[in-house]
Amino acid sequence: MSDSKQSMTQRYLDTLGIPSPELTLAFLKRLQGRHISQFSFNSLSVVLGQELPLDIPSLFEKIVVKGRGGYCFEHNKLIYSQLEALGFDVRLVLARVTYNREVDSPRTHRITLVTLDGQQYVVDGGFGHLGARQPVSLDLGAEQKQGDECFRIVKNTEGLYLYQTFKDGDFFTLYTFDLNHYTEADCLVGHFYSHRHPDAAFVNNLVVCRKHGNSIHSLRNSEFHSVEDGVTRITQLIDSQALHEKLTETFQLDIDTAVSEFLFSKFGT
Numbered sequence: 001m002s003d004s005k006q007s008m009t010q011r012y013l014d015t016l017g018i019p020s021p022e023l024t025l026a027f028l029k030r031l032q033g034r035h036i037s038q039f040s041f042n043s044l045s046v047v048l049g050q051e052l053p054l055d056i057p058s059l060f061e062k063i064v065v066k067g068r069g070g071y072c073f074e075h076n077k078l079i080y081s082q083l084e085a086l087g088f089d090v091r092l093v094l095a096r097v098t099y100n101r102e103v104d105s106p107r108t109h110r111i112t113l114v115t116l117d118g119q120q121y122v123v124d125g126g127f128g129h130l131g132a133r134q135p136v137s138l139d140l141g142a143e144q145k146q147g148d149e150c151f152r153i154v155k156n157t158e159g160l161y162l163y164q165t166f167k168d169g170d171f172f173t174l175y176t177f178d179l180n181h182y183t184e185a186d187c188l189v190g191h192f193y194s195h196r197h198p199d200a201a202f203v204n205n206l207v208v209c210r211k212h213g214n215s216i217h218s219l220r221n222s223e224f225h226s227v228e229d230g231v232t233r234i235t236q237l238i239d240s241q242a243l244h245e246k247l248t249e250t251f252q253l254d255i256d257t258a259v260s261e262f263l264f265s266k267f268g269t
Helices: 003-016 025-038 056-065 072-086 184-196 240-250 257-267
Strands: 089-097 109-116 119-123 144-146 149-155 161-167 170-177 207-212 215-220 223-228 231-236
Touching: 003 025, 003 056, 003 072, 025 072, 025 109, 025 119, 025 207, 056 072, 072 089, 072 109, 072 119, 072 184, 089 184, 109 184, 207 240, 215 240, 240 257
Parallel strands: none
Antiparallel strands: 089 109, 089 170, 109 119, 144 149, 149 161, 161 170, 207 215, 215 223, 223 231
16 A cells, blocks of 8 residues: 555544554444444535545545545545555445335446455445445345344345335335446446436435434435434424534534525525
8 A cells, every 4th residue: 555545544544533444344334334423425515516526535635634525426435445445355336226116217326345254245335314324244135233223135036136224114225236347437427417417316405414323414405304213303494594503513514604595595495
């Protein structure tokens, strides 16, 4: 590992409060959980029309140094690069977000498949409210509890893997994926669609989420959700000041009031 990469990786781990890296499942769990807790999942740069470069120095500066968070193509590429630098066996995978529907959706979600001690795990630090806090084993059908949440991966008759969470009394498919070969060039297509296409969800919605322990704080436009030990409270934000307080205090995003006023004018009630 070059000195610059080593320095970047050490700063990333220091920011997460993980002093000593190990090639273990326990380390993977800590890394994913602390990444999701520390860095918000959000579409802020998308709705503000900012450039979203995917080179590692830019991602490191945005997510780790400035704490601005991002979405899956940003978070999961950064995680992939850090795990690779640490010596993990990592593989890039692209997925289709379906939300339990039979839809022809594009591959607009990036995840990382880690092989460790002969077992494969999906490491996903960029899905938001319904995403897992820890890696999910590719042990088909195995139900994996994570606090109040439960996840599993199953395979359908078409040979696709279904990444599922337990929701409203049954398992709910968040996204599907296969194990074909994908490259960074493939990511550029999904990334461009996700932050530039006029019909893309992130272009048309302000989405922010942080998950800590057994709590979730998430925002969609002007509706704020707080989940504590499985109990959800929903608050409608009534003005730009309320939105600004959530963005700066709850989500710890460094933005000024003018940005919050613009966002509320676009996404408020």
